[in-house]
Amino acid sequence: MKPSVVTTEPNGHFCRDCAVRDFSVCSSLDPAELKEFEHLGRRVLFDGGETVFSEEDTTTSFYNLLDGVMRLYKLLPDGRRQIVGFALPRDFLGMNISGRHNFSADAIGGVTVCQFAKVPFGRFVESRPHLLRRINELAIRELSQARDHMVLLGRRSADEKVATFLLAWRERLVSLKGASDTVPLPMSRQDIADYLGLTIETVSRTFTKLERHGVIEIIHGGVSLLDPAKVEALAAA
Amino acid sequence: MKPSVVTTEPNGHFCRDCAVRDFSVCSSLDPAELKEFEHLGRRVLFDGGETVFSEEDTTTSFYNLLDGVMRLYKLLPDGRRQIVGFALPRDFLGMNISGRHNFSADAIGGVTVCQFAKVPFGRFVESRPHLLRRINELAIRELSQARDHMVLLGRRSADEKVATFLLAWRERLVSLKGASDTVPLPMSRQDIADYLGLTIETVSRTFTKLERHGVIEIIHGGVSLLDPAKVEALAAA
DNA sequence: CGCCAAAATTGATCTAGGTCAATCGGCTTT
DNA sequence: AAAGCCGATTGACCTAGATCAATTTTGGCG
The missing domain is CATH 1.10.10.10 (Winged helix-like DNA-binding domain superfamily/Winged helix DNA-binding domain)
Incomplete structure (x- = not known):
């Protein structure tokens, strides 16, 4: 849970140089917005095996995966585990409506994320319907994948x-x-x-x-x- | 697929009298918007066993379930079926990004839906970020349910x-x-x-x-x- | 290197849930 | 009220995949 390295923007990292820039949530932002958006996120590195956030944790941040692979999973009280997905660069994590994460997320190998504090991020989205539309698009795509996976698991x-x-x-x-x-x-x-x-x-x-x-x-x-x-x-x- | 009865608005049915009014997607609309929204939807009845839409069909409409229960499912080529959910009144169906439905939906017993043509509905949402936020909220809630169901199916x-x-x-x-x-x-x-x-x-x-x-x-x-x-x-x- | 721990593979056996095959009801139709 | 149907239940048996138990392989690390 304790990240290995934190790099606060602006400190050598800018959205315009970001590898996921054109593919992730931020692809919906124009250059001017990006300039502002830049101040909301900070890069954080995690080592393999570290937990980025846990199910039931109060959601204080959203995460944009920049590099590495993560496992997203839910545990039953007796320890049985269901991995609900693997996250790859460009994936956006942490959206929920309960105010708590509904799954846990571990780094598999080293991982770099762009972390956004929930409140300022929410404020930023509020006035940017195109960003909201983008987020919605990602949610709907995930929903479709989730249903495909249900077929696999059940049948x-x-x-x-x-x-x-x-x-x-x-x-x-x-x-x-x-x-x-x-x-x-x-x-x-x-x-x-x-x-x-x-x-x-x-x-x-x-x-x-x-x-x-x-x-x-x-x-x-x-x-x-x-x-x-x-x-x-x-x-x- | 052929609906039993179609009632075109305005013909005795108005949003303000609608049972799901305060709970479904439309709960985000104010009275003035609702007046306009009213013209977008029409009530359609289906008998039990009828298919409302099929997986892979081009999406031409969205549906708000007003009354009855529906089964939402995916079929494998050899006929195995996985039901990905049951829909109840207030549920909003049909969102996708591929332009095609990603599951099929049958009425279980008689069903009443409020059907929206995709294009005008999309136009209406475009200028109403609060409606988009509501839709996003519903999608995220469904995603959370889908993950819970994966745990059930897998473990x-x-x-x-x-x-x-x-x-x-x-x-x-x-x-x-x-x-x-x-x-x-x-x-x-x-x-x-x-x-x-x-x-x-x-x-x-x-x-x-x-x-x-x-x-x-x-x-x-x-x-x-x-x-x-x-x-x-x-x-x- | 050689040692250790963790991950992966392999084998033997077991069992939860599937498959196949009769019934058993409860409705509808006449 | 007899016949027919379709969904549900029940029983007998079977098997895919789980469980239990050794190895074997791999990856650091002094």
Whole structure:
């Protein structure tokens, strides 16, 4: 929870130099607005494994993920965990209506976020309907993804879950790192299991089975899709 | 898909007399705006089993549910179905960014909706940031519910799923019909199964088991919670 | 290097929930 | 009130994936 490094703007970091500038919430802002917006956010770094915010915490900030990967999850009282999503650069986190976060967020590996204090951010949005529209757009897109994931969790087999996950993850990485059959998997097997509603053993066995069948190759820090068409066939089922 | 009855405004129906007036999207509108808004929507009735819109249909309308219950679902190519939610009066349906609906919606029993053509509705919202804020609020609330449901689908047992469903459904009905231990279940067992990621047999067996243990009583068109505390204990697990 | 801890894999076994197959009601229709 | 239907229930059996239990592999780190 204690961030490793904090860089307060303006201190070498400006929106106009920001990698996510044209893709994240801030893409809806014009240069003049951006100048003002700049003062609202500050960059914060987290180490792998650190928790950025926890479910039920009072929401004091929103976060724009600039670099790295995060796991977003909910815990049951007895410790069972459901990962509700992985966040990638450009994702905007923390919106809620209860005033409390409705999931927890951990850094997977090092992470850089642009942190906005809730109140000034809210004030800034208030007078900028186009920014509100952008935020709404992101919420609706997430809602659609959430529904897709419900189908996966409720109605798909382990093989289908894993194949679908690999394809969807690869697809999300396209706009960040370009298309490739080599799919980096920065999250652990346990994370994948908790995302897919499976156990770590089933995930591991499914990976090995796909490898035995020559569909994928398990490489350091990820997998390589040797036969993407076959993976798609498995996911379609 | 062919609606049973269409009543075009103004023809005996006005927003100011509308049952959902103070609770739905339109709660953000002042009397003057409401007068204008009135001309955008028309009431449409659907019989039970009718489909209001289908996944992948081009979105031409948004819908405000005025009366009745709807099931919102997605189908896999092989026919497996996941119900992503049940809609109740006050719910606003149809928002998306792809221009296509991302789920299908059927009436369960007779239903009345207030239908808005997409383009004029969009124009109306454009100049009304408070309406946009209201829509955003609804989207964020739904997103939170969707995440809760992911936890249920991915990490809970059949008993927990059924108990959680009964409590959540009862809770949703409070603001519509008042608090009660008698929970009407207008949807079929198959609908419940497809919502919880179970089979119809498991839902049926779980109901019977709860009844045998004196926790619920299965009554015509629903269940009665004989021991609500026990249901909550099962759901908490 | 060699040692340790954590993550991943693999194997053996078990079980919650699925599948298949009869009934059982409760309505509607005549 | 008999027939027919459709949803719901119940029973017998089966299996995908969980659980339990070792290894094996990997990644720091002195």
